Amino acid sequence: MNVTIVGTGYVGLVTGTTFAELGHNVLCIDNDEKKVAMLRQRHMPIFEEGLEEIVNRNMDSGRLKFSTSIREGTQFAEIIFIAVGTPPGYRGEANMSYVEQVGREVAENMNDYRLLVEKSTVIVNTNEQLRRTMNKYLKEAVPFDIASNPEFLREGRAIRDAFHPDRIVVGVESDRAAKLLRELYEPLLKRSGCEYLQMNIASAELTKHASNSFLAMKISFTNAVSRICELCGADIQEVTHGMGLDKRIGPDFLSAGVGYGGSCFPKDVDAFIRMGEELGYSLDLLKEVQAINETQKEHLMRKLQQELWVVQDKIIAVWGLAFKPGTDDIRMSPSLYFVPDLKERGANLRLWDPIAHEKFNQALPGYTYCNTLEETANQADAILILTDWPEVKNVDLAKIKKLCRCPIIIDGRNCFDPATVRQHGFIYHSIGRPPITKSPR
Numbered sequence: 001m002n003v004t005i006v007g008t009g010y011v012g013l014v015t016g017t018t019f020a021e022l023g024h025n026v027l028c029i030d031n032d033e034k035k036v037a038m039l040r041q042r043h044m045p046i047f048e049e050g051l052e053e054i055v056n057r058n059m060d061s062g063r064l065k066f067s068t069s070i071r072e073g074t075q076f077a078e079i080i081f082i083a084v085g086t087p088p089g090y091r092g093e094a095n096m097s098y099v100e101q102v103g104r105e106v107a108e109n110m111n112d113y114r115l116l117v118e119k120s121t122v123i124v125n126t127n128e129q130l131r132r133t134m135n136k137y138l139k140e141a142v143p144f145d146i147a148s149n150p151e152f153l154r155e156g157r158a159i160r161d162a163f164h165p166d167r168i169v170v171g172v173e174s175d176r177a178a179k180l181l182r183e184l185y186e187p188l189l190k191r192s193g194c195e196y197l198q199m200n201i202a203s204a205e206l207t208k209h210a211s212n213s214f215l216a217m218k219i220s221f222t223n224a225v226s227r228i229c230e231l232c233g234a235d236i237q238e239v240t241h242g243m244g245l246d247k248r249i250g251p252d253f254l255s256a257g258v259g260y261g262g263s264c265f266p267k268d269v270d271a272f273i274r275m276g277e278e279l280g281y282s283l284d285l286l287k288e289v290q291a292i293n294e295t296q297k298e299h300l301m302r303k304l305q306q307e308l309w310v311v312q313d314k315i316i317a318v319w320g321l322a323f324k325p326g327t328d329d330i331r332m333s334p335s336l337y338f339v340p341d342l343k344e345r346g347a348n349l350r351l352w353d354p355i356a357h358e359k360f361n362q363a364l365p366g367y368t369y370c371n372t373l374e375e376t377a378n379q380a381d382a383i384l385i386l387t388d389w390p391e392v393k394n395v396d397l398a399k400i401k402k403l404c405r406c407p408i409i410i411d412g413r414n415c416f417d418p419a420t421v422r423q424h425g426f427i428y429h430s431i432g433r434p435p436i437t438k439s440p441r
C-alpha cells in the first residue's frame with residue numbers, strides 16, 4: 001500500500017520506516033527543509049538504535065522517500081498519517097496548531113478520498129475539529145475519513161517497540177477506514193502477533209493520554225514512597241521489588257529517581273489535566289503527580305547543596321543529559337533544570353553524555369563537555385548522575401575515586417549498589433535509600 005506520513009520526527013520517521021520495512025511504499029513529509037535534506041543524504045536527525053540501518057535499506061529499495069511537499073504527500077497515498085508535534089501551549093493545553101495545519105493543507109490538496117490518521121498524541125475529540133476544518137478547506141466535495149491510531153513507542157527502544165508493540169489501537173467510525181487500517185497493519189500483526197484493538201475514535205484518542213498519565217502516576221507514586229523510605233530508613237528498591245512481584249502491580253515503572261522528563265509525559269499529563277477541566281472534571285490526582293515530579297528535582301538538588309555547602313566554584317561532573325538512556329532527546333530532561341541552575345550558582349560544570357551532548361549544546365550553548373566519565377571526574381568536588389546510561393552503571397568506581405578531589409556521588413537514578421559505593425570510599429546520596437554520609441578515608 002502507499003502511505004504518507006506528515007511530520008518526520010521521532011514518531012513519523014520510525015513509523016514510516018516500519019511501514020516501509022513491512023513492504024509498503026512510504027513518503028515521509030516534513031516542512032523542515034534541513035531535516036528532509038539530511039534524510040535524503042542518509043543522515044539521521046535523531047538517534048535510535050537500529051534506525052539508520054533500516055532507513056538505508058528501505059531507501060535503497062525505493063520504498064522509503066522524503067519530501068517537503070504536502071501536495072505531493074496528499075497525491076501519493078490514500079492513507080495519510082499526521083505525526084507532527086503537539087507541544088504544550090500557553091496554559092499547558094496541547095498546542096494543536098500543527099495538526100490543524102496538516103488538516104487544512106491536506107484538504108486544500110485532495111481531489112479524491114483520503115483517510116487522515118491521527119498518530120500524534122491529540123486531545124480527545126480532535127477528530128471532530130479536524131473534520132470541521134477539512135470541510136471548510138476542501139476545494140471540492142470529496143469524501144474523507146478521520147481515524148485515530150495513537151503511538152506507544154518508547155524512545156531509546158523505538159525500533160523494537162515498532163516491530164513488537166504491546167498492542168495496536170485504532171479508532172475508526174467507517175467500514176472503509178477500518179478496512180484500510182486493518183490491511184495496512186496486517187503484515188505487522190502476522191509478524192508480531194500483537195493484539196489489534198478497534199474502537200471508536202474518542203476512545204482511541206483517550207487511550208493514549210490515559211496510558212501516559214497512568215505511567216507518570218506510577219513513577220510519581222514510587223517517588224512519593226521513596227521519600228517515605230528516606231524518612232523511615234526503608235530501601236525503595238526492596239519495597240518496589242516486593243510490590244512489583246504482585247501481578248496486579250507489575251515491576252515496570254517502579255524506579256525511584258529524579259522524576260520523569262522527555263517530550264511526552266510532562267506535556268501529556270498537563271494536556272490531560274486541561275482536557276479534563278474543559279470537559280468539566282478536575283483531574284486533581286494528576287496535579288499531585290506533577291507536583292511530586294517537580295519536588296523530586298528540588299529534593300535531589302538539596303542533597304547536592306547540603307553535601308557541598310557552597311556550590312560556588314565547585315567542580316561538578318554531570319553524568320547524563322538525555323532524559324533517559326538510549327536516546328539523544330533532551331526535551332524536558334532533568335538536565336535542563338540542573339545544569340543552568342548550578343551554573344547560576346557559580347559551579348564549574350563538566351558535562352558528559354554519550355550522544356545527547358550535541359542536542360544539549362544546541363539548546364544551551366557554552367558548557368564544557370568531556371568525552372569520558374574519567375575526564376569529568378578529574379579534581380571534581382561532586383558527581384551528579386541524571387541519566388542511567390550503561391557506561392555510568394559500569395564505570396570503574398575505584399578509578400573515579402582516585403580522580404575526584406572529593407568522593408561525592410549524588411545519584412538521581414540509583415545506578416549503584418550502596419554497599420559497593422561504600423567499599424570504594426564514596427559519600428553517596430541516592431533516592432529512597434539510606435545515604436552514605438561519611439567517607440572512610
Ligand SMILES: NC(=O)c1ccc[n+]([C@@H]2O[C@H](COP(=O)([O-])OP(=O)(O)OC[C@H]3O[C@@H](n4cnc5c(N)ncnc54)[C@H](O)[C@@H]3O)[C@@H](O)[C@H]2O)c1
Pocket residue numbers: 006007008009010011012029030031032035083084085086098101102119120121122151152153154155263264
Ligand atoms: N517522541 C515520542 O516518544 C512519542 C511517542 C508517542 C507519541 N508521540 C507523539 O507523537 C507526536 C510527534 O512527536 P515527535 O516526538 O515525533 O515530535 P518531533 O518534534 O520529533 O517531530 C514532529 C515533526 O513534525 C514536523 N512538522 C510540524 N509541522 C509540520 C507540518 N505542518 N508539515 C510537515 N511537518 C511538520 C516538524 O518539523 C518535526 O520534524 C506528538 O504528538 C507526540 O506527543 C511521541
